[in-house]
Amino acid sequence: MIAITNIQKAYNGRTVVNIPELVINQGETVGLVGNNGAGKTTLFRMLLDLIRPTKGEVFSKGINVALHEDWKAYTGSHLDEGFLIDYLTPEEYFKFIGDLQGLSAGDLSERLAPFLDLFNGEILNQKKYIRDFSKGNQKKIGVAAAALSNPEILILDEPFANLDPSSQIRLKNLLKGLRYQKNMTLLISSHDLSHVIEVCERIVILEKGEIVQDMVTNENTLQELEAYFTV
Numbered sequence: 001m002i003a004i005t006n007i008q009k010a011y012n013g014r015t016v017v018n019i020p021e022l023v024i025n026q027g028e029t030v031g032l033v034g035n036n037g038a039g040k041t042t043l044f045r046m047l048l049d050l051i052r053p054t055k056g057e058v059f060s061k062g063i064n065v066a067l068h069e070d071w072k073a074y075t076g077s078h079l080d081e082g083f084l085i086d087y088l089t090p091e092e093y094f095k096f097i098g099d100l101q102g103l104s105a106g107d108l109s110e111r112l113a114p115f116l117d118l119f120n121g122e123i124l125n126q127k128k129y130i131r132d133f134s135k136g137n138q139k140k141i142g143v144a145a146a147a148l149s150n151p152e153i154l155i156l157d158e159p160f161a162n163l164d165p166s167s168q169i170r171l172k173n174l175l176k177g178l179r180y181q182k183n184m185t186l187l188i189s190s191h192d193l194s195h196v197i198e199v200c201e202r203i204v205i206l207e208k209g210e211i212v213q214d215m216v217t218n219e220n221t222l223q224e225l226e227a228y229f230t231v
């Protein structure tokens with residue numbers, strides 16, 4: 001589904017991402033973990049052609065993401081609040097995204113229904129612009145918008161950050177639903193080791209821009225990760 005070959009990103013001569021090869025297969029759920037500055041967001045930005053690699057290429061279903069646009073139709077993403085249109089209300093924003101995808105009002109309500117628990121009565125009908133929502137609620141709006149089109153691949157940067165514990169659990173269950181019911185390919189970064197291993201069947205550890213471990217999740221993974229990150 002996604003293949004990275006010899007990708008490198010450098011800023012001012014300092015290499016911040018250096019990945020010789022990474023292949024993510026269709027339907028796989030991959031958790032990207034790593035300390036602050038490890039290069040997770042930079043990698044996601046390159047996957048989404050928001051920044052260009054200094055060297056190397058990213059392919060989505062064999063399409064070079066820097067040369068074509070087709071992959072955008074089946075790729076959903078939310079990296080940060082910059083993805084939102086903050087002078088719209090959430091309803092206006094969801095309608096805008098729905099219109100782009102050719103969704104009717106009925107389709108839109110149906111697609112939003114699984115998110116209502118996560119929204120916790122604080123997102124819809126608030127008569128408030130997105131910019132006036134809390135960081136956590138902005139995150140919920142962004143994640144829902146990214147998933148609205150039922151994309152084949154969903155890329156989320158730290159989806160659990162800024163969410164209260166109940167919301168984290170609801171989001172975790174929602175992402176598991178996308179994995180099992182829709183067979184969505186999921187790529188999420190997280191500092192929350194226990195949530196990420198519950199959602200993802202594969203964990204990739206990034207350290208100083210390099211993949212240092214790529215493991216299949218099992219009952220020992222949390223312990224292994226905790227041991228890895230204990231310094």
Ligand SMILES: Nc1ncnc2c1ncn2[C@@H]1O[C@H](COP(=O)(O)OP(=O)(O)OP(=O)(O)O)[C@@H](O)[C@H]1O
Nearest residue numbers: 011012016034035036037038039040041042043191
């Ligand atoms: N535009 C930029 N100019 C210079 N350096 C940058 C730029 N963007 C990212 N970097 C650097 O690249 C490195 C990787 O940053 P990145 O944001 O990808 O890490 P991360 O793993 O997402 O970190 P975090 O967990 O803190 O969000 C950091 O050292 C960062 O300072």
